[in-house]
């Protein structure tokens with residue numbers, strides 16, 4: 013394909029990996045970070061695609077900075093952040109779409125542990141948008157022999173899969189840290205997916221999307237890998253460390269900690285049952301120990317697996 017000019021916002025682990033993938037495909041890539049040498053204006057100049065790989069806490073602020081700068085009429089925004097806005101419960105793509113109503117917004121999400129991608133190990137991901145041609149262009153820009161990119165027409169489902177699994181990944185870290193075994197982990201991940209689908213449907217996401225790469229796929233990757241920062245939070249809490257100490261030493265962002273708070277608030281407001289999320293929330297708040305959280309989950313009222 014033709015060379016595309018791409019601005020990557022955020023030079024953390026994920027922004028750097030996405031920049032490498034696009035540059036390896038021969039595109040003109042410029043990277044901006046708040047402490048980097050280039051101005052946002054210079055990085056955005058003539059960009060056909062703007063990729064946001066900023067932690068959730070910076071998305072709203074950066075989107076409003078970009079609003080005041082010149083852009084091409086046809087610029088596509090691609091968001092790769094996996095989080096929820098604490099004030100509004102908006103997803104990152106909703107923030108970008110509200111800030112830029114006349115530009116297409118694409119969500120990029122999948123089982124993509126950045127350290128593996130930096131080692132050139134093979135991986136797959138999903139690009140989703142209500143504007144099919146924008147997703148297809150993004151697919152072309154990032155696809156390679158080591159990065160297989162699928163399109164999907166359910167952006168909210170793809171985005172929520174990547175976001176909500178972070179909370180279950182914390183629980184999976186606890187499960188492994190307490191050495192609860194493979195049966196327990198399988199139960200946790202499967203019931204976690206049920207919980208994700210329950211609240212995802214409330215958001216308007218399609219159930220099938222959660223069975224794909226950005227849902228089940230990412231859940232499997234992060235719940236089974238010590239490379240996941242969210243998994244590390246749970247694993248180290250099971251080992252007796254405090255959340256503050258873990259976050260202080262963690263390389264990069266564990267979005268699940270904030271996402272869990274936002275989710276709990278929403279689940280309570282909407283009366284949606286989210287038992288695993290609730291126990292992760294109580295653990296992070298210091299209200300229960302990892303063992304107490306486990307007992308709470310195991311001793312819930314018995315019930316059918318599904319309410320058909």
Ligand SMILES: NC(=O)C1=CN([C@@H]2O[C@H](COP(=O)(O)OP(=O)(O)OC[C@H]3O[C@@H](n4cnc5c(N)ncnc54)[C@H](O)[C@@H]3O)[C@@H](O)[C@H]2O)C=CC1
Nearest residue numbers: 022023024025026027046066067070093094125126264265
């Ligand atoms: N690392 C990974 O394996 C993957 C990460 N993600 C998601 O990508 C996002 C970024 O993750 P990482 O790159 O790993 O995190 P990171 O902590 O390595 O980098 C975060 C980036 O966001 C920027 N940032 C943070 N707050 C900001 C603010 N207030 N204003 C401007 N910039 C700000 C930082 O300067 C940095 O460039 C997260 O939402 C994460 O869930 C998604 C897929 C894979």
Ligand SMILES: O=C(CO)COP(=O)(O)O
Nearest residue numbers: 122123124125240241242
């Ligand atoms: O989202 C990720 C992999 O798909 C990265 O997971 P962590 O943020 O838990 O490291």
